[in-house]
Structures are given as C-alpha cells and as structure tokens.
Amino acid sequence: MTALKELPKKSFKTQMLEARELAITASVNRLLSEKGFDAMTVDEVAAEVGIAKASLYKHFNSKEELACAAMVQAMQKAQAFLENLDQQTGADLSQATPNASSSLALNKLMATTRWTLELKLAGQMPTLPSQNSSLRATLMASRPYMDGLMQVSELLGAWIVQAQQDGHLNPALPPIAILYTLFARACDPVVEFLKMSALHSDDEIIEMVMTTCFAGLNARQN
Amino acid sequence: MTALKELPKKSFKTQMLEARELAITASVNRLLSEKGFDAMTVDEVAAEVGIAKASLYKHFNSKEELACAAMVQAMQKAQAFLENLDQQTGADLSQATPNASSSLALNKLMATTRWTLELKLAGQMPTLPSQNSSLRATLMASRPYMDGLMQVSELLGAWIVQAQQDGHLNPALPPIAILYTLFARACDPVVEFLKMSALHSDDEIIEMVMTTCFAGLNARQN
DNA sequence: GTCTATAGGAGGATAGAC
DNA sequence: GTCTATCCTCCTATAGAC
Numbered sequence: 001m002t003a004l005k006e007l008p009k010k011s012f013k014t015q016m017l018e019a020r021e022l023a024i025t026a027s028v029n030r031l032l033s034e035k036g037f038d039a040m041t042v043d044e045v046a047a048e049v050g051i052a053k054a055s056l057y058k059h060f061n062s063k064e065e066l067a068c069a070a071m072v073q074a075m076q077k078a079q080a081f082l083e084n085l086d087q088q089t090g091a092d093l094s095q096a097t098p099n100a101s102s103s104l105a106l107n108k109l110m111a112t113t114r115w116t117l118e119l120k121l122a123g124q125m126p127t128l129p130s131q132n133s134s135l136r137a138t139l140m141a142s143r144p145y146m147d148g149l150m151q152v153s154e155l156l157g158a159w160i161v162q163a164q165q166d167g168h169l170n171p172a173l174p175p176i177a178i179l180y181t182l183f184a185r186a187c188d189p190v191v192e193f194l195k196m197s198a199l200h201s202d203d204e205i206i207e208m209v210m211t212t213c214f215a216g217l218n219a220r221q222n
Numbered sequence: 223m224t225a226l227k228e229l230p231k232k233s234f235k236t237q238m239l240e241a242r243e244l245a246i247t248a249s250v251n252r253l254l255s256e257k258g259f260d261a262m263t264v265d266e267v268a269a270e271v272g273i274a275k276a277s278l279y280k281h282f283n284s285k286e287e288l289a290c291a292a293m294v295q296a297m298q299k300a301q302a303f304l305e306n307l308d309q310q311t312g313a314d315l316s317q318a319t320p321n322a323s324s325s326l327a328l329n330k331l332m333a334t335t336r337w338t339l340e341l342k343l344a345g346q347m348p349t350l351p352s353q354n355s356s357l358r359a360t361l362m363a364s365r366p367y368m369d370g371l372m373q374v375s376e377l378l379g380a381w382i383v384q385a386q387q388d389g390h391l392n393p394a395l396p397p398i399a400i401l402y403t404l405f406a407r408a409c410d411p412v413v414e415f416l417k418m419s420a421l422h423s424d425d426e427i428i429e430m431v432m433t434t435c436f437a438g439l440n441a442r443q444n
Numbered sequence: 445g446t447c448t449a450t451a452g453g454a455g456g457a458t459a460g461a462c
Numbered sequence: 463g464t465c466t467a468t469c470c471t472c473c474t475a476t477a478g479a480c
Contacts, residue, residue, distance in 0.1 A: 183415065194402055213438065214438050
C-alpha cells in the first residue's frame with residue numbers, strides 16, 4: 001500500500017505540462033525538418049501548437065532552447081532505437097540474410113540507416129544546422145544532447161568496428177569516416193531531390209539511397 | 223581596319239562595371255558557401271566588396287537576384303569545366319587507369335565529382351537552398367541558371383548512361399538517381415563533418431568521399 | 445554610381461492583465 | 463500559465479545629396 005506512495009508521483013498538473021511540452025517538441029521537430037532552424041519562426045510554432053507565443057516562452061527561454069529541446073527528444077528516440085537493436089540477435093533482424101549471424105553488425109547498421117531515411121521521408125528528421133548557426137552553440141552546451149550524441153556514436157562505432165572485422169565494411173576507411181557518412185545520410189539532400197522529382201515512391205527512394213550508400217555507384221566487380 | 227570596329231566594343235566604363243560585378247559575385251559566392259543564403263546579409267557583402275550597400279542595389283534589385291547572379295556564374299564555371307572535359311580523350315585524363323579507354327565516361331564523372339569536392343573544401347561551392355527559400359523561386363525563374371543546370375545535367379546524364387553501358391556504373395540504378403547523387407555530393411554534409419573533426423587533410427577527405435561515393439561503405443565482394 | 449541616412453517590415457522577446 | 467498588445471533589434475530596401 002505504502003509502496004505505491006513511494007513511486008515518483010506526478011501531479012495531474014505536471015502531466016499536463018509534460019504533455020503540452022511533448023506536443024510542442026513534436027511540432028518543432030516537424031517544422032525543423034520542413035524548413036530548418038533559421039526559416040522556422042516562433043509564431044509558426046505557436047500557431048501549430050495552438051497557443052500564444054508568449055506561452056511558449058514560459059516553457060523555453062529562447063528559440064534556440066526550443067529547438068534544442070526538440071532535438072534532444074529526437075536524439076533520445078534514436079538512442080532508444082539503437083539500444084533496442086543492440087540487444088537483438090541475428091534471428092530477430094528482419095533484414096536477415098542467409099549468413100545473418102556473421103553479418104549481424106552490418107545488418108544493425110543498415111537497419112539504422114533505413115530507419116533514419118524513413119524518419120526523414122516522414123518529415124520527422126530535424127536538419128542539422130551545419131552552418132554557423134546560433135543553434136550550434138546551444139546544442140554543444142546542452143548536456144542531454146551531447147550525452148545522447150555520445151551514446152549514439154559509441155553504439156554505432158562499436159558496430160562499425162565489428163562489421164569491419166567481419167569483413168563486411170571497407171577496413172581501409174577510418175571508423176569515424178564511416179560514422180560521419182551514416183550521420184550525413186540522415187540529412188542527405190539526395191532524398192529531397194528524389195522526393196521532389198516525384199518519379200519514385202518513398203520505398204524506392206530508400207532502396208536506392210541504401211544501395212548507393214553501402215554498395216556505391218559502381219557496378220559490382222565480379 | 224574597319225573590321226576591328228565591328229567587334230563588340232566594350233567601353234572602359236563597361237569593363238569597370240563588369241569587373242566590379244565579378245568582384246561582387248565572387249564575394250557572394252564565398253559567403254553563400256560559408257553561411258548559406260539566409261544567414262548571409264547584404265551588409266556583409268557590401269563590407270567585403272568595399273562599397274556601400276546602396277551601391278549594391280544599383281547592380282542588383284534584391285538579395286535574391288544578388289545570390290542568383292553568383293550562382294549563375296558558378297553554374298557557368300561548372301559548364302565550362304564539363305564542356306572542356308567532354309572534348310578530352312582517354313589519354314588526357316590524369317585519372318587514367320590501365321583500361322582507361324573503356325572507362326572514359328566513368329573517369330569523367332569521377333573527375334567532375336573530385337572537382338566539386340575541391341571547390342567545396344575551398345569554400346567556393348554555394349550551398350543550395352534545399353529548404354523552401356525565397357531564393358528557389360528566383361533561381362527557377364532565371365533563364366541563365368536553368369539553362370546552365372540543363373546543360374550540366376545533359377552532359378553528366380550522357381556520361382552516366384555511357385558508364386552504365388560500359389558496365390562501370392550499377393545499371394540497376396536509374397540515371398536520374400545517379401545524377402542527383404552526384405549533385406548531392408556537392409553539398410554533402412559529411413565534408414563539413416570531416417573537416418571539423420580536423421583529423422584528416424583535405425586530400426584525404428576527398429579520397430574518402432570519393433571511395434564511399436563510388437565504391438560504397440561495403441568491403442569488396444571478391 | 446557612390447555615398448549617408450532612413451524608411452519599412454519581419455521576427456524574437458517581454459509586460460501586464462486575467 | 464495563458465492571453466493580448468507591444469517593444470526592440472536586425473535586415474532588406476530606398477530616398478536624396480553629391
């Protein structure tokens with residue numbers, strides 16, 4: 001009986017607040033994906049969430065913090081996906097190939113890449129400000145964001161090294177280069193180009209990008 | 223004697239004007255490469271060129287036209303590069319391989335990709351506004367820009383089809399997908415990532431991106 | 445055509461009532 | 463905490479003298 005009282009107790013008010021902030025970050029995430037940080041306006045966010053702009057500033061002190069919260073949430077989502085994948089065995093992976101057990105690390109990397117492409121096509125992948133944006137500083141100063149990025153990098157990095165040892169990824173490439181290449185695929189403009197051309201379905205786009213990413217543009221040499 | 227008078231005559235004044243506009247587009251190109259269209263301000267351009275902002279607006283009617291002129295110039299530079307390459311034979315290409323004559327088209331594509339990566343690392347490749355920017359509309363309405371884009375696409379497209387027929391590019395990929403993939407490499411964020419990590423020289427970065435682009439991340443299957 | 449000075453507007457952030 | 467109304471800064475664009 002008393003044990004229940006020991007559980008972290010969230011008041012109804014707190015729950016409502018968290019739900020609201022979740023709705024906010026979801027909208028921000030969508031807008032970040034659609035137009036990027038600079039083009040996104042706080043007025044748009046307020047309009048999409050359905051509250052006044054001043055109310056937004058009660059939750060977040062600046063536009064940067066607003067975007068940062070959304071990206072932290074996206075990062076944690078990625079972290080959860082990776083950690084779940086990390087505990088799976090070869091039999092669990094839908095991407096399983098005949099020699100699945102020996103290419104488990106590669107399969108996990110491919111599954112992750114496919115997942116990020118799906119997110120991107122669904123408009124839920126916020127575009128990084130690779131430019132000198134004010135957002136960069138805020139992100140780099142955010143412990144939750146940097147911690148998440150670190151965790152994600154370490155999980156992926158382990159799989160990369162493993163896949164290279166398995167003989168499935170090019171051992172001549174530094175692991176860091178492979179890691180960055182996979183990160184880059186999450187904001188690859190080729191997806192937008194192909195999407196805009198309207199010549200292919202989302203699934204076809206994913207397959208083509210997966211092919212060019214892992215197999216390259218060259219014809220197979222055999 | 224009179225023949226000289228028939229030549230298109232450029233007054234000294236006109237030459238000065240063209241020189242100034244060339245200096246302007248060069249600065250704009252650098253700034254577009256560094257920070258992108260939205261983050262670039264007209265004040266910065268004026269300061270870098272060394273003239274007053276109002277003077278800029280005598281040359282160009284808007285920030286969009288300013289950027290458009292710079293991108294048209296960059297596009298024409300690319301066009302000149304490709305047309306020059308188009309007339310070369312296998313012996314001319316520095317990238318020549320033992321079976322150079324049969325992989326001429328592939329070599330041209332690789333030389334072009336390498337060239338764009340060099341431009342990007344040198345800070346001379348303006349980043350496309352893949353987002354819904356006001357610049358997009360201006361570019362799409364610009365005949366010089368669209369004509370240049372068309373020419374470039376056709377030259378590259380012909381090489382792509384040829385390389386597929388030669389058995390050097392994956393024939394399962396639609397040529398348009400390969401074309402867009404090469405365009406995307408010109409604004410690939412992986413270059414910034416690797417550059418920022420400061421772990422590799424520009425040449426090493428180019429080699430790694432070339433490898434992942436054409437050979438993929440996978441180890442060779444043989 | 446080049447300058448200085450300024451209009452005009454968009455957007456981030458806040459004041460103060462409820 | 464939510465609202466309406468407003469402030470203030472930055473930036474595009476222009477007016478007008480030279």
